[in-house]
Amino acid sequence: MTSEPLNVWVVDDDQSVRWVLEKALRQADMVSRSFGRAEHLLEAIEHETPDVLITDVRMPGMSGLALLERLQDKSPGLPIIVITAHSDLESAVAAYKGGAFEYLPKPFDIDEAIELVIKAARQNGHAGDENIAEGQEIRSLIGQAPAMQEVFRSIGRLSGSSMTVLITGESGTGKELVARALHEHSPRANKPFVALNTSAIASELLESELFGHEKGAFTGADSRRIGRFEQADGGTLFLDEIGDMSPALQTRLLRVLAESEFYRVGGQSSIKVDVRVIAATNQDLARAVKESRFREDLYHRLNVIRINTPPLRQRREDIPLLLNHYLTEAARELETSAKTIDSEALEMLETYDWPGNVRQLVNATRRLTVTAPGRAIAPQDIPADLGGRETSQRAVAEWTRNLASWAERQLGSTDDTPLLSAAQPEFEKTLIEIALKKTQGHRQEAARMLGWGRNTLTRKMKALNMN
Numbered sequence: 001m002t003s004e005p006l007n008v009w010v011v012d013d014d015q016s017v018r019w020v021l022e023k024a025l026r027q028a029d030m031v032s033r034s035f036g037r038a039e040h041l042l043e044a045i046e047h048e049t050p051d052v053l054i055t056d057v058r059m060p061g062m063s064g065l066a067l068l069e070r071l072q073d074k075s076p077g078l079p080i081i082v083i084t085a086h087s088d089l090e091s092a093v094a095a096y097k098g099g100a101f102e103y104l105p106k107p108f109d110i111d112e113a114i115e116l117v118i119k120a121a122r123q124n125g126h127a128g129d130e131n132i133a134e135g136q137e138i139r140s141l142i143g144q145a146p147a148m149q150e151v152f153r154s155i156g157r158l159s160g161s162s163m164t165v166l167i168t169g170e171s172g173t174g175k176e177l178v179a180r181a182l183h184e185h186s187p188r189a190n191k192p193f194v195a196l197n198t199s200a201i202a203s204e205l206l207e208s209e210l211f212g213h214e215k216g217a218f219t220g221a222d223s224r225r226i227g228r229f230e231q232a233d234g235g236t237l238f239l240d241e242i243g244d245m246s247p248a249l250q251t252r253l254l255r256v257l258a259e260s261e262f263y264r265v266g267g268q269s270s271i272k273v274d275v276r277v278i279a280a281t282n283q284d285l286a287r288a289v290k291e292s293r294f295r296e297d298l299y300h301r302l303n304v305i306r307i308n309t310p311p312l313r314q315r316r317e318d319i320p321l322l323l324n325h326y327l328t329e330a331a332r333e334l335e336t337s338a339k340t341i342d343s344e345a346l347e348m349l350e351t352y353d354w355p356g357n358v359r360q361l362v363n364a365t366r367r368l369t370v371t372a373p374g375r376a377i378a379p380q381d382i383p384a385d386l387g388g389r390e391t392s393q394r395a396v397a398e399w400t401r402n403l404a405s406w407a408e409r410q411l412g413s414t415d416d417t418p419l420l421s422a423a424q425p426e427f428e429k430t431l432i433e434i435a436l437k438k439t440q441g442h443r444q445e446a447a448r449m450l451g452w453g454r455n456t457l458t459r460k461m462k463a464l465n466m467n
Contacts, residue, residue, distance in 0.1 A: 005029055005030050005031050006030040006031065006051045006052065006117065006118075006121050007030070007031045007033070007048075007050045007051045007052075008025050008030050008031065008032050008033075008050060008051060008052045008053075008054065008117055009032070009033050009034070009035065009041065009044075009050040009052075009053050009054070010022065010025075010032065010033070010034040010035070010053075010054045010055075011034070011035045011036075011037070011038055011041050011053070011054070011055040011056060011059070011064070011067065012034070012036070012054075012055070012056040012059070012083065013036050013037065013056065013059040013060055014056070015036070017056070017083070018034040018036070020110065021034070021054060021110075021113065022034055024110045024113065024114055025114070025117070027333070028114045028117075030117070033050070037059060037060065037061050037062070038055070038059060038061060038062035038063070038064065038066070038067040039061055039062055041053075041055075041067070042062075042067070042070060042074070045071075045074060045075060049075055049078065050078070051079075051121050052078075052079050052080075052081065052101075052117050052120045052121050053071070053078055053079070053080045053081070054080075054081045054083065054104075054113070054117070055067055055068075055080060055081075055082055055083065056082075056083045056084075057082060057083065057084045064082055064083075064084075068080060068082070068100060072222055072223070076223065079101040079120035079121065080100050080101055080120075081100065081101055081102050081103065081104060081113075081116050081117065081120060082100045082102075082103040082104070083103070083104050083106060083108065084103050084104070084106065101116075101119075101120045102116050102119075102120065104116065119194075122192075141174065141177050141178065141181055142318065142321050142322055142325055143315060143318045143321070143322075144317060144318060144321065145310070145314075145315035145316075145317050145318045147310035147314055147315050148310065148315055148318060151178060151307060151308075151309060151310075154305070154307045155178065155181050155182055155185055155307075156185075158182060158185070158186070158305065159185040159186065160186070160187060161186065161187075162186060162187060162188060162276045163276075163304050163305055164257070164276065164277050164278070164279075164301070164302060164304045164305070165179075165182060165278045165279075165304065165305045165306070165307060166242075166278075166279050166280070166281070166285075166302045166303045166304070166305070166306045166307075167179060167278065167279070167280040167281075167306075167307050167308075167309060168280070168281060168282070168285075168306060168307075168308050168309070169280075169282060169308055169309030169310070169311070170282050170309075170311045170357055171282050171356070171357065171359070172356045172357030172358055172359030172360055173309035173310065173311055173312070173357045173358060174309050174357075174358050175240065175280040175309050176195060176238060176240060176280070178307060178309055179193075179195070179236070179238040179278045179280065180193060180238075182236070182278060183235070183236040183238075183276075183278070186236070186276070188234065188235045188236055188276055191232075191233075191234040191235030191236070192231060192232050192233075192234070192235035192236070193232075193235055193236050193238065194228050194231045194232040194235065194236070194237050194238065195238040195240065196209065196210070196228050196237070196238065196239055196240065197240040197241055198239055198240065198241050198242060198244055198245050199240075199241035199244040200241075203246050203249075206245070206246075206249055207248075207249060207252065207265055208225060208227065208265050209227060209228060210227050210228050210229060210249070210252075210253070211227040211229060211252070211256075211262050211263070211264055211265060212224070212225045212226045212227030212229075212230055212264040212265065212267075213225050213227075213264050213265035213266050213267075214264050214265065214266040214267045216266065217264070217265045217266025217267075218265070218266070221266070224264075225264075227264065229256065229262060229271075229273050229275055230271065230273060232273075232275045233273045233274060233275060234274055234275075235275070235276070236275070236276045236277075236278060237275050237276070237277050237278070238278045238279075238280070239253075239277065239278070239279045239280070240279075240280045240281075241280070241281060241282070242279040242280065242281050242285075242302065243281040243282075243283035243285055243288055243293075243294060244283075247295070250294065250295045250298050251295070253298065254295060254297060254298045254301060256273075257277060257298075257301050257302075258301070260272060260273055260274065260275070261273065277302070279302045285299050285302075285303070286299070311354070311357055312354040312357045312358060312360075312361065313353050313354060316350050316351075319346075319349060319350050319354075319361070320341075320346060320350070322358060322361055323341060323346070323349065323361065323365060324341075326361065326362050326365040326366075327339055327340075327341075327365045327368070327369060329362075329365070330365045330366045330369040331369060333366070334366075334369055334370070336369065337375065338369075339368065339369055339372055339374075339375060339376065339377050340375065340376045340377070341376065341377045342376050342377065342378055342379075344378070344379045345377050345378055345379045345381065345382055348379060348382050348386075348387050348388060349364075349382065349386065349387065351387065352386055352387030353387075364386055367383075368381060368382075371383075403423075406423075407419055407423075410422060425464055428460060428464065429464050429466065431450060432446070432450065432457070432460065432461060432464070432466060433466075435447075435449045435450050443457055443458070
């Protein structure tokens with residue numbers, strides 16, 4: 001029997017944000033309704049209550065935080081996801097203390113938003129959560145490179161186990177995907193998988209986020225909050241960016257790992273949990289231990305089994321597979337035909353270093369799906385920040401357009417200096433500066449690049465007052 005789809009409401013004064021969220025929610029088989037002002041939502045909620053609410057913080061009229069306060073009385077059990085600026089710490093603190101389920105920093109990732117909606121609905125006991133979550137939260141790990149095969153083997157060796165695992169690797173290498181795969185291939189697969197990026201939560205809020213708090217534990221704690229450890233009871237808790245955790249919280253985490261019990265913030269009774277912890281970091285924790293930035297006993301408690309996710313530059317043979325997969329995904333998201341890549345453009349992308357790793361590649365496929373004009377992505381479609389290079393013809397055309405624009409402005413001014421007399425000094429000065437920069441000030445080499453002798457370069461520099 002098919003369960004009812006989730007009913008998700010959005011409040012934001014930005015029409016483009018409402019449009020993006022509505023489209024994403026519909027693609028995830030959810031029912032969406034949006035409002036431009038908080039007051040309009042309050043009128044609607046008198047007659048119907050959504051399963052999950054997404055609200056902006058700063059809006060004309062009633063703010064998102066004021067709306068949170070009103071809904072504490074009207075709909076106390078309603079999970080609310082707050083959208084706020086990442087740097088707006090005060091709003092984030094107020095949102096959590098006001099009872100928000102989670103907050104999304106702007107600009108937010110659509111996949112993360114949908115995942116949070118699913119988690120919020122699950123916490124609220126929505127009957128259809130499991131059906132909706134299936135296929136939404138787990139993405140395939142893709143790779144044929146030896147480094148990825150070693151990751152697959154590690155996951156296989158740990159299947160049937162609930163051991164603590166530390167996943168290391170650069171940002172964007174898929175550490176959370178590995179954690180999900182470990183969970184899905186463990187005896188806890190039918191229990192919750194709860195993920196938390198510890199660096200995305202303000203330090204003063206992280207304790208409550210992990211362990212929950214009792215009503216009245218601090219100003220604004222108007223109701224009991226269940227922390228991530230309790231949410232993950234029986235399942236897996238994934239703690240990303242564990243290296244950024246404060247020393248005080250490291251101590252509390254160590255105790256939970258050792259004793260499987262903790263106290264909520266403001267609580268008097270200990271709570272027993274059965275949670276498998278998988279931690280991840282892009283830092284060198286061994287060095288952090290030596291520098292007294294990370295507890296040695298916690299490091300050894302977490303580092304029972306280690307899996308390293310390789311950067312994309314160490315698995316270049318996987319780049320064609322990943323590009324084809326995510327170009328297909330991007331086409332499905334954008335409701336268009338999937339693009340292909342010609343051999344020369346593919347070679348350019350294969351030789352690019354991808355500092356943002358797979359996360360950067362995923363974003364690149366979305367970008368190229370929108371910007372490449374033809375069915376096949378060609379070399380001229382690859383932007384410079386992805387290793388592309390402009391053709392000399394295009395570069396010359398742009399340079400001549402700029403020169404023509406300057407000449408027209410010069411002729412339209414009151415300055416009667418001949419065009420060549422005005423342009424040549426600036427032209428020569430610019431080329432000399434570029435050549436010297438390229439050669440790190442070596443004049444003989446710079447003169448060779450310019451097609452001059454060293455004496456000519458010295459004379460030109462003196463005439464142009466380039467001392």
